[in-house]
Amino acid sequence: MTNTGLGERQIIRILTRRFATSQPSLPLGFDDDVAVFPFSRNRWIVLKTDMLFGHTDVPPGMSLEQAARKAVVATVSDFAAKGVQPLGLLISLGLTPPVGPRIVNEIANGLNRAAREYDCRILGGDTGESDDLVIDCIGFGLAEPKRMLRRSGARPGDVIAVTGTFGKTAAGLRILLAKNKASAMRFSKLVESVTHPMARLETGLKLARSGAVHSSIDSSDGLAWSLHEIARLSRVDILLENIPVAPEAEVFARRESLGAEDLALYGGEEYELVVAIRRDAFSDLKKRIPSLIRIGRVEAGRGEVRVLSRGRMRSIEPRGWEHMVSMSPYSRNHLLSSRAH
Amino acid sequence: MTNTGLGERQIIRILTRRFATSQPSLPLGFDDDVAVFPFSRNRWIVLKTDMLFGHTDVPPGMSLEQAARKAVVATVSDFAAKGVQPLGLLISLGLTPPVGPRIVNEIANGLNRAAREYDCRILGGDTGESDDLVIDCIGFGLAEPKRMLRRSGARPGDVIAVTGTFGKTAAGLRILLAKNKASAMRFSKLVESVTHPMARLETGLKLARSGAVHSSIDSSDGLAWSLHEIARLSRVDILLENIPVAPEAEVFARRESLGAEDLALYGGEEYELVVAIRRDAFSDLKKRIPSLIRIGRVEAGRGEVRVLSRGRMRSIEPRGWEHMVSMSPYSRNHLLSSRAH
DSSP states (O other): OOSOOOOHHHHHHHHHHHHHHTSOOOSSOTTSSSEEEEEETTEEEEEEEEEEEHHHHOOTTOOHHHHHHHHHHHHHHHHHHHTOOEEEEEEEEEEOSSOOHHHHHHHHHHHHHHHHHTTOEEEEEEEEEOSSOEEEEEEEEEEOTTTOOOSSOOOTTOEEEESSOBSHHHHHHHHHHHTOHHHHHHTHHHHHHHHSOOOOHHHHHHHHHHTOEEEEEEOTTOHHHHHHHHHHHHTEEEEESOOOBOHHHHHHHHHHTOOHHHHHHHOOOOOOEEEEEOGGGHHHHHHHOTTOEEEEEEEESSSOEEEEETTEEEEOOOOOOOTTTSOOOOOSSHHHHGGGO | OOSOOOOHHHHHHHHHHHHHHTSOOOSSOTTSSSEEEEEETTEEEEEEEEEEEHHHHOOTTOOHHHHHHHHHHHHHHHHHHHTOOEEEEEEEEEEOSSOOHHHHHHHHHHHHHHHHHTTOEEEEEEEEEOSSOEEEEEEEEEEOTTTOOOSSOOOTTOEEEESSOBSHHHHHHHHHHHTOHHHHHHTHHHHHHHHSOOOOHHHHHHHHHHTOEEEEEEOTTOHHHHHHHHHHHHTEEEEESOOOBOHHHHHHHHHHTOOHHHHHHHOOOOOOEEEEEOGGGHHHHHHHOTTOEEEEEEEESSSOEEEEETTEEEEOOOOOOOTTTSOOOOOSSHHHHGGGO
């Protein structure tokens, strides 16, 4: 066995290359937010699986109910980015014995709440015995191929826009990891962005219906990474005019002597959408979706992302949140021990 | 937190009750082998998730490639029991760092092999960092509601039949756990039933097309459990005329002073189908599917399963293979340590 550990993206690259060469090609690449199966000429089955692990995805201070809800939000967010309504969910659970009824009920609360929020039904699932909390949330939906938003497709001249500000979850995560209660009270919005994330489903559906969106991705791997994915898969450059830092993250960053723009660019588990919109359609769309923020534009190029900041141009690295690389695991038992409070 | 640990079935009971009361009812109960979403009057989307955990589902002596293949077989087996062709698969992986390319390639080998065997495509997936190997295999397919086989539906007079003999995996598992190489060589068929299980997909599709099957379930939780599920959900009794013990399991049981019938009834992870067939159709169907073995009949009743053995009637308990209850976990590291051989 080699000692060189692969990162999540390298693992995915090996797997998808192996899958792709062993079967006929699919209408949507393995690189996109969801998987599709062509059901008929004008109907695709859309599928997505997103697996949450207690020790890497659930920071201290987050309840089991919140973790279960988050597992659904992560999957729904990928549907939002494609402009597709998720219709049904399957839930696979790995639980550590002994499992009491309260644990099961808290998980059911979180799953039911999220299913109601995003108007989808829980159809079934599986459970098993695991060392750590595992929640795999699988979503399915139906899409018209013409309407579905893809990561590729951005064109020079397009406006790059996002559905909200960034940096909140990176800051909130730091507060939770520091277990500083005063900070958590003062910056409750930042903490809430981690414990109660929102998928932009309604916005994603509107964006898809507009017919003006050329490219779309969710930002769960971080804003910088998402921009690079659009640039790489669309074979264009992206020029950022401003970095949409959340005001609360700005205040927190100043207090903690952190780079606010870094929090916004290289955080992750932030479920905003990042989209490329036809230039002439942007201002109309902005009227219908006020949360849209213009952050830059698409230029001809070969996949670079740059920002014009204080009169100088600098490159934005393709870094982002990544399992196996980005963070050391949280303690495994906080979900159970914190439950007594 | 309570100290009374729930078993897998109690956990599922709580969850499904919670899901069922919070949303409109589904055309197929949570109790069945797969989940369905009504797509149109004559088309259902069929979905299934089955999660494999290294330390409870992968015994020592089983390779990573075999484990990956088995994860697919477990999901395909549920489609087989419903008579539905799985079309696409999603794979969610939890891996323990450091992960080398060889590990990823072995998993890809197993997944690709199984996808080819059962003629379905791998559409996508997810990966994450986990303490233990986790492979969640999600299958999707399409079914005609009228054709789909359910667990409920067995009627008095029906023949109870299975697609093969039982007891091999319970015996093979004992051999693997004992790490006895001589035994493993002598009883290679038993070991192979664990390391290279087969889903009865072709048989399941034929059974569904016949129109003569009233009820069907796979036997992954054990023969006794499967019979009880048919009896409970169909509200009938089942009278067994013989217990279909595999000859190799019989020999092994004699040598080890074990009850061969117990191995056959209360084993598990055995992927045969257990079906109730219209009495007048059985002999015709047997000609087309020679592997079918008649083991008993359905009688009016309230969900009991009995066997007539040596002139005496005895009850068969609703026991079966169950996570959290049935077995102590295997060592967590054998998948990596055994990889050197």
